[in-house]
Amino acid sequence: MPAQNVTLTQDIALTLKAYFSDYKPGQIGVLVDENTKKHCYPLVKESLPPHSLCEIRSGELNKNLATCSQIWEWMTTEHFDRKALLINLGGGVIGDMGGFCAATYKRGIPFINLPTTLLAQVDASVGGKLGIDFKGYKNHIGLFQEPEQVIVYPHFVQSLPPEEVRSGFAEVIKHSLIRDAAYWPRVKAQGLEVADWTAHIAHSIDIKATVVDADFREGGLRKILNYGHTIGHAIESYFLETDRRLLHGEAIAIGMVAENLLSVKYCAMPQAEADEVSRFLLDIYGYREIATEDEEAIIQLTLQDKKNEGSTVKAALLEGIGKATYDISISAADVSEGLAYYRQYKP
Template sequence: MSKVYFKDLSYIKELLASVEHSQLFILADENSKGHCYPLIKDYLEYHQVIEISSGEKHKTLDSCNLIWNALTNATADRKALLINLGGGVITDMGGFCAGTYKRGIRFINIPTTLLSQVDASVGAKTGIDFNGYKNHIGLFCEAEAVLVNPTFHQTLPQEQLVSGYAEMLKHGLIADQKHWQDCLENGYGKFSNELIQQSVKIKEKVVEADPTEKGLRKILNFGHTIGHAIETHLLNTENELLHGEAIGLGMIAEAFISRSKGLLSDQEYQIIIKELGRIYNSSKIEKASYVEIKRLCKQDKKNQNGELNMSLLKNIGQAVYDIPVEEELIDEALNVIL
């Protein structure tokens, strides 16, 4: 599993010295290039920047073609090294492109959003969206290292911190009641290295037990079956949601399903929807979306043999996976958040 370092940005020099490479490339979008690249530039040796457009709507094969073409035109060989500097789209897509270029070159993730620091850049999942389906094409591919530093938070709008906060709350809900409480007490203003480390350690522990998502790792998808469907449905519309905003709504809906299935007590359900409902707003979703959201849920990777499966909560701090869910229950859950 990739080593995650919580170090000053100057530690980049040590990472580069520890990974033998022939050429160095930096993958960034216009935001991370403008705001984050200047913070690390002085710690880099000779390199080339590959810039792509920001946003989930650009997490596609077209963007991969730009990256692969840039590497090919620079005559990048199999010992080239790619640094993915950006949020979850950059680390997901950069890892996928690195893992497939010439059957694999090495890469380092330097996540610049809270979401990518606590979730996307850790755990070896890489990939892109395809034909409107979230993370439909991808592979498990380990980064050489992940460097996490909250300095980048200064470059982020508040909504990006709120987005990342959803994944931190999720880690608490599925595996660590104390972390859930610590996150609530912290709020979504400023995040310490310690709190980020807590969240990353929860994910690392789950991933180490099940690297390729054959079982336990599925609990990390709590809130994601419905959340991904909502996120995908609103993509490229004026009501587009950030990933964490959609996952926040997905967690409310799937907490309802957890209670309806007799897994989660009503008392804990009320606590969860009260806390999440204060933060994540469903005003952008209309009831006309029900059919489309359910259609997208059917493409979720946890489904098997035509059965729609979810990862649900047993209590705050414990999740279960591969729970069959009826379509009618999804309708009821959507009624809760709409």
Template sequence: MESVKSQSYEVHLGQLAEAALKQHIAKINYSKVFVLVDENTKEHCLPSFKEMLNHPIDHIFEIKSGEEHKHIYTCLDLWKQLSNFDGDRKSLLINLGGGVITDMGGFVASTFKRGIDFINIPTTLLSMVDASIGGKTGVDLGALKNQIGVINQPQMVLVFPEFLKTLDPRQVTSGYAEMLKHGLIMDAEYWQNLKTDGNFTDASCIQRSIALKNEVVLEDPTEKGLRKILNFGHTLGHAIESYCLENPNKKTLLHGEAIAVGMILEGYLSHELKGLPKLSLLEIKDVFLQYFDLVEFDDNDIRAILQLLKYDKKNSHGDVNFVLLQSIGTAVTDVKVPVELFYKAFAYYRE
């Protein structure tokens, strides 16, 4: 299976990934090799990774899993550990885990000693098809998603689809939401294949999602224009994810679960404002509700969620900018939405 070439690095899959890692480690004389894991990847992924790496690891840093630990205090602890274990500018940090690990590990590496090399090895479907491309690193500010961070590229990204066997089904389905998004925003044929085939953990599907995101990132690496389309479903989805994370009365949602809601809501906005056909809107809602449970929102929830929109990273000059669909496979950016339509979108979602 071919590797995907991004800006300054490549995404390698399967056997190519193992060969690329060994070649890179042999070529670069790193002073220290560190690995970042959480308790899940330490148990389920680290043993096979160490066997495959076949190179001394100077220290393994372990953090607690979950979005609630993706904050600056965890970074402070990791920076201290890197320093305590004699990390220097010629050290390497290997991030072995899901999006929290790769986002935060990339940020820690990018800022320690003003930047050390890092390699991302995503172990969840979500991180394979989303966080593996684009160089976005960072942490949350309280419950607000990814407010602090930098764009900085890894040395390489290594994707081993066999790690997906270690996940519970809910985590795998969460990643499916991002894959469906890739089809909705730029490849109608891919959307059709994904929603009908169901074999979305196949390596060829993972590679296709990586390649689609990479096309966008190569054209717009710093999100000045086209790259914004990757945020379809995320404006409301991130607000929903943050609200459920900080509200003890709501079930905490995985990222893919929250943006699945966001894509139905923003699909409705697309129908109202950009002419997305009614049949396409119904199709989008039907597909997502096949895989994701309906989430209950009352009027108080909706008002609180809408208040969080002001923190969205795409905002400019006080305006909330949305990515919407003209059709399945075609997205438009920087759309302003009248407030009353938000309530109609939630009503449509709850029907």
């Protein structure tokens, strides 16, 4: 069952005009980066009521308090009151950070998301998780707050470079693996080259919305959405400040491979299934070197994972393709073991 506030449309102009014919906010602001301003804003500009525009720099490196200050200053300068509306036109960084700024400005103003990347359309814009990175820790500061509306326009994917599409595909893969074994053969057979993005987007939204509706604040079931993310987020954070930076989906793909080994160890995932999934991920994302000397820093980053309880690292793992479980305790040695399993696929 899709979330009631998510609309999948093939006509963004018509959908926006219909939305604003019924909803009359006060001031309207549109948050963009240099990429969405060039490629996506022209497709929606004429369908929006009068508004102001705020442009920030793209990329995970800019998902921080300094950029939030820029956004809050813009809202203040534009005299936004509590009936103002913020429209987040962009990928996961724009949606996470724009929503965070809206939810905290004057104790909260409404916002809507127009996700422009595949990653945001299938995952980041659905579910109400907002936040920013802090001191090298991903999404360390944030809150839960649903947008007024999420309007998903698959055509935006056509504006993306191939590496961004590949990054978003990791979450499509994840959703099938944690919840829908019957969909996995379709994901695997299509791969990236012949993928039906509209179908994949709709499927991922359905999966995520159903899980989120059952557990909005991540007290239990919603944790399954973090399969691949305990180790994957640590890898992403570790390499963020280096010249070996990984996109979110690239890091999560490594995390899924590493956590497949732990799924076999702790959740009785069949080894053949773990190998099947891992080989597919390596075929899509290739192999990225993670040296043994990188491990200690990555392990330390897993200690800051938001699912942890005290000093115990908790992971979401697979019992098999299509079935995930959560709150599985893993050790530093397990992280090393998972990364060693990943290294066996080195060409």
